[in-house]
Amino acid sequence: MPTVFPPPPLLKRIQFVLKLLWMNNFVRFYLFVRRLYRVGYYKDPPTFTLTIPQHKLPSYWTPSTIEVYLPSSYPSSASSSTVPKSSERYPLFFTIHGGGFNVGHPVLDSEFNRYISDSASCIVIALAYRKTPYNRWPVQLHDLTALVVEVLKDERISHIYDSSKVAIGGFSAGGNLSTAISIQPELKGKIQTIVPIYPVLDFTMTTQEKLSHRPKDAPPDVLRNMGDFFSYGYIPRGTDRENPSLSPLFAKAEDLPENIYLVGCEYDMLNIDAKKFYEKFGKVKKNLVFDEVKDVRHGFTHQSVERMNSKANERLTKITFELYDRLAVWLADVWEGEKKGGEAENLDLGDDIVIV
Secondary structure, three states, X not given: OOOOOOOOOHHHHHHHHHHHHHHHHHHHHHHHHHHHHOOOOOOOOOOEEEEXXXXXXXXXXXXXXXXXXXXXXXXXXXXXXXXXXXXXXXXXXXXXXOOOOOOOOHHHHHHHHHHHHHHOOOEEEEEOOOOOOOOOXXXXXXXXXXXXXXXXXXXXXXXXXXXXXXXXXXXXXXXHHHHHXXXXXXXXXXXXXXXXXXXXXXXXXXXXXXHOOOOOOOOOOXXXXXXXXXXXXXXXXXXOOOOOOOOHHHOOHHHOOOEEEEEEEOOOOOHHHHHHHHHHHOOOOOEEEEEEEOOOOOOOOOOOOXXXXXXXXXXXXXXXXXXXXXXXXXXXXXXXXXXXXXXHHOOOOOOOEEEO
């Protein structure tokens, strides 16, 4: 029996659309101003960018520019027109930014992309996609799947990456999209590893239901006032919410990659999604790690408001880069073909962070 939600009342729908339009255009303007005045826009700029021919993508409006980060160990003198040859083929890690499917840009993940590229010695490629409310599911999924397919066979970079070491991951909405992309038929067997970071994996639960699973002493949830209108903007009316390409929790185990690094946040309403995903697939996937970060909320790696407080910023920065370090170690182990679980689980995690 399909899980289909009834539409909200008319006034609520109008309110949701207005909020989505306001957020989408405000963030666009905000990023435009930062780019215009170069105000911290790229703390860690990509090595170069590449543009995929538009006729190979689903629409003229599909974002076609990808941002490429080469690791510091890669031969120098790379540019957008010439990628220097290397005797070594590097692992490839696609990243997808978050933002409720409504806002965001790869620039917001530039620090993560550069750090992981250098720490795990891999090529990182950041992808963009069309946003709501102008475009709804499955437009974003089709955009990104087509981009990944084209990048993997693009002769400009196909000679520098190892096709047996391809990963994809992302934050929040990007965690959903990266997991959904990994099960698409055209990419079957081409993606061996996924890294969903505090993702939404189940759209069959309401915001209130997810909020009820948070610890009683948790601070206000970042998504408490946004979950409903983000979902409304993304999911067309009448959509079966158990579709695995929408809610990856309902995917078949055999369709998912074997290597999965799943990150959850203790105070995040989406942590229930991660827990259910781990409970369902943890015993059947040979290398699924659930890294639950304690005492943090959704988006702790990117939270700008909380980071305005110097003490909070110092704490979150420490926790964030400890997570990135564990992820880099795990990825390196996966790509070296070693048995996982040992080194990442034996790290000294301190009081804030645990691995389940």
